[in-house]
Amino acid sequence: MTRAPAPPQPEPLAPGEALRNALSLIRELRATGAGRFWIALVLLVLGSLTEGLSVLLLLPVLHLLSQSDGGLGRIELGQHHIGALNLPDWSIGLPTLLLIFVGLAVFQMLFNRGKSVYLSDVLLDFTNRQRLSLFRALSKARWDRVSRMSGAELEHALTGEIERIYMCAFYVLSILQAMIGLAIYLAVCLAISWPMTLITLGFGTVALLVMRPFRRRAARFGHRLQSRRMEQFRTVADFLGGLKSARASNREARHLDAFAASLDQTKHDTREFTRSNATGSGLFQLSLTTGAAAFIFLAITWAGLDLTRIVALLLVAMRIAPRFLGLQGQAQQLLVSLPAWRHVRTLSRKLTAAQDDSAGEATHVPPLARSIQLQDVSYSYEDSARAALDGLSLTIRAGEVTALIGASGSGKSTVADLLMGLIRAQSGTLSVDGTVLDAKALRGWREQTAYVAQESFLIHGSVRANLEGGAHGQLADTEIWHALEMANADAFVRELPEGLETRIGDRGVLLSGGQRQRIALAAAFLRKPAFLVLDEATSALDWQAQDCIAHSVKRIARSGTTVVTIAHRPSMVRFADHIYALKDGRVVEDGRGPELMARPDGTFRLMLQHEGYENVVPLKTGESH
Template sequence: MTDAPATRSTTECAAAKRAVAAGAVDAGVAGIGSVMQSLREIFAGLGATGRGKFWIALVLMILSGLTEGFSILLLLPVLKVILADGSGAGRLNLGDHHIAGFSLPDVSISLPVLLASFVSLVVVQVLFNRSKTAFMSDLLFDFTNQCRLSLFSALARARWDKITRMSGSELEHALTGEVERISTCGYYLLMIVQGIVMLLIYLIMSALVSLPMTLVMIIFGVIALTIMRPFRHRAARFGTLLQESRRRQFGTVSDFLGGLKSVRATNSEQKFYREFETLLYRNKHDAGVFARQNATGSGIFQIMITLGAATFILVAVTWLHLSFARLVVMLLVAMRIAPRFLGLQAQFQQLLQDLSAWRHVSKLRDDLVKAVDTSVQDHSAPVTFQHEIRLENVVYHYVGGAQPSLDTLSLSIEAGRVTALIGASGSGKSTVADLVTGLIRPQSGALYLDDRVLQPSELRGWRDRVAYVAQDNFLMNLSLRENLTALTQRECADDDLWQALDLAYASGFVRRLPDGLESLLGDRGVQLSGGERQRIALARAFLRLPDFLVLDEATSALDWEAQEHIAASVKKMARAGMTILTIAHRPSMVAFADQVYALESGRLIEAGTAEDLLSRKNGVFWTMMQKELTQSDT
């Protein structure tokens, strides 16, 4: 696959880039207030990891910074003193020397002891840095997991109507790639704090030697950081471009994998390849532009620091007339200060590059929190009913819909009986299923259990007694056993599993699988056929032993023999007291129902037993049966 990127995709990416760049000016470079707010939030997140981990990590980093210059080179002055003694004793007499006017104790140290002490100090330093690294890793993992869990929790608690309007691939990308960039934000923020503290320490040391020269260093450092401001803005813009590029890449890969069978069957691989290739080329181009700009900025910054060092020496020698000893000390301190300014610039630039991820995840989490489903937070006892589930004058209008999905709908689902919903696509059947399972709430009217309205605080308890099987099945890349027990709270023996599989007409093909109940199903159950996946989903629902079972086109992929077997199982469970709502386009899953409702544009247009409705010529149910008979004859 070596085709050049498609022109149309390139144009779309360029347009997206311009839009994102414009947004970055607002979101990434709008002002220091926005940046400072994000930094305060990250600080709060790091501080919330518990048990003072943030402050301990900060102290460890500062101590590490103070010891980073400790090396074998420190032995050179000591060795010079020992060798200059000329006695050949190989000893260091501390009493012959002083530091900053203070005499050292009159102690003589042999060279082997001195070297052993030095090695011991290096070992301690290595162990300390090892502990610091492990502690930092633990802190950043806690911080990252905290961010990921807070977003996951907000998603799990959001209203169903909010979730259905969101992009699944965008949510997956936020929970994986974007959160990892947030971890980078936390790391560089800690590095910046450490750098600032170390810079202050060295500046204080420098001021004790020469305050004027310290002021010269500060002025040049501030000027250099100010000149680099445009480059930091570009880093923020690139971060937003990178975020959009990765989001689009993730979406393309997700769409490709989700529809791989259809893509392969229609020879559409090249289309997805070209789209993905275009995104990668665009990302490479943006990264190249940023790398060149970043290299230019780094070069300018180094030139500024070098110019500052030259000015520093010139002022020290020609104006302040510092002694050689003080000049050497100042130069040594300056050699510690200059890298701090360089490091702060690089770290802050990297932080700004990844700060867009924090803003994106925070906004996504806040939007989900605002749309919280309060019923998810309640822990009510299981809710039951004795006689009926009733919708009374219910209205429900999806956001952006041209007309209500349900328009003053009233119907009753009697306990211990099978109720069927029929109607054309878009007639409101699945909306009824979402309402009676408590996924959404009536915008007008009410949902009754017997003679009382089901309250929002009872929805969680109600869902404990409900099982739902959709046309698109939810299967995981786990064993068949794990998939069966994934949605039930009770302990299930093998006999329970096989009984559920028998009811779903699935035990036969499961016994033929190489590993039986331990067989892996693959991603989304790809190792099974569509009909087999539906039967596993049905068995999983039966295993919950619900009071109320909703089958929403749950047998659409089954052949007539399997449908007849499952219809018999459904009737058997209804006779045992289970209440069942079946939604189907095929008469074999409707004809046995005790009550049939026909919907059109969210309104009830037919109601009665299957026998009654079959006698109404040209009615919805009669037409459905006639089409089924005609297809059978054909």
């Protein structure tokens, strides 16, 4: 994947978009599992309800305490009612009442523990679902689209941003919880005094409305933070990607400066946000306190409530206020994290829209027996004015080695991508044994192909893990050593400290470039593909190693694998059975080696002569080296 130019910065959230994004997040949360979202919500409601009950229980306790015998008598619940709420006809003593109170607290603790675990499961499943769906979309998107995307952007979305999505879902649930809690307490409040409930509601709503500018600021900050994080991720990725060349020419300072500048900017933004956030919370708290004072004043002078009710109302109000406060705080936090959700969703949609037609069910393609053919194909890369391939036709005969040669940019790798079905030509066809491959068949066809490029991809693991990665099923040691021998890698692997079990570092950094290429070749040989493409696969090797691999490739071809080899050096093409020379996306020359050598100004002849080869040297099958 290329380090593409920086993608355009995401647009700031438009008004109403935050709500739409939050709703889409709720929809996705609901899709996490059969009714799990609803169970989570019910748990949240129950959580708030048990808190409400314990508050209600304080009323009779207060009543008992206010009795002349010091509260040790019994209370006849049936004789009491709070507002419209009639209490059951029970007689309860103070110790029982307090025991129930404690029991309720224990139940609440256990319940909350269970609830937290359940919610965490739902949140994690939701986050993993998003991660997997992005991964899946990425793996099914058309190669020409994916290869143009920024690797850093994709990496950032799949790692850092996903964590922030977890926080988004957490805040959404917290907001719902606060809203449900509020509704319940307002209902309790209503049971005590409806005019005071309206006043509470009025205060809360006005306070939330007054805080709108602070929420807008949070949304803007979230957007900036998103861009800064992306910028930092890209700087680190570029730095790591080009670490050696950066250090070799003392350019690390430039990366460092860019990183430091971005961190400074983030610090500045965060400080601004923290200040605004703290001002907002302070103001909100102030208005709620003013509201509480006005509330008490109105409750006594205007609503004329008795002391028990005022205390009960205050207790309820003390629970309502933090919920209003919580709503404001959680909304701000959600707005800060929401851009991550929007970005991951946009990326996922973009990838899904670019889904490869061949990503679905694969049609089985019978084993290659005769030939692979490109017929009159034209291919242009997106946004490219010039066609990379222009009416090109060629035939790759099964069991032969076919070489593609030509100047840089002539279209060789594009032909290879078409032959493997990684990209589809805008016009023309790819056929295998005379059957034109449609989208579904292309996927089936890739079961038979293997590809080794100049920059081979190795995993951070042992030599064995790298070799087994591409193979079908378990491999015997003898098979592994045979493949290593074919790739001219057996000698150096034997000398590694732990042989096959030696770990080769991130992308194989503990090996030399040529050693990495040979491991990649051995892995491809082990896959036993019907069709093998080698695109500059030995570019880092010395001529002896290249010769040895050329022999192996020829042997593999004779044992049934069809090979296409692309190289700028003669040693990897001169032994080919058939050669195609490309220029500006067209075939300008093709034939057997000796035939092409007979053409005085032929591309192939010039290529060989330039390197001092006067003749095509046919390699005899089975020739030892």
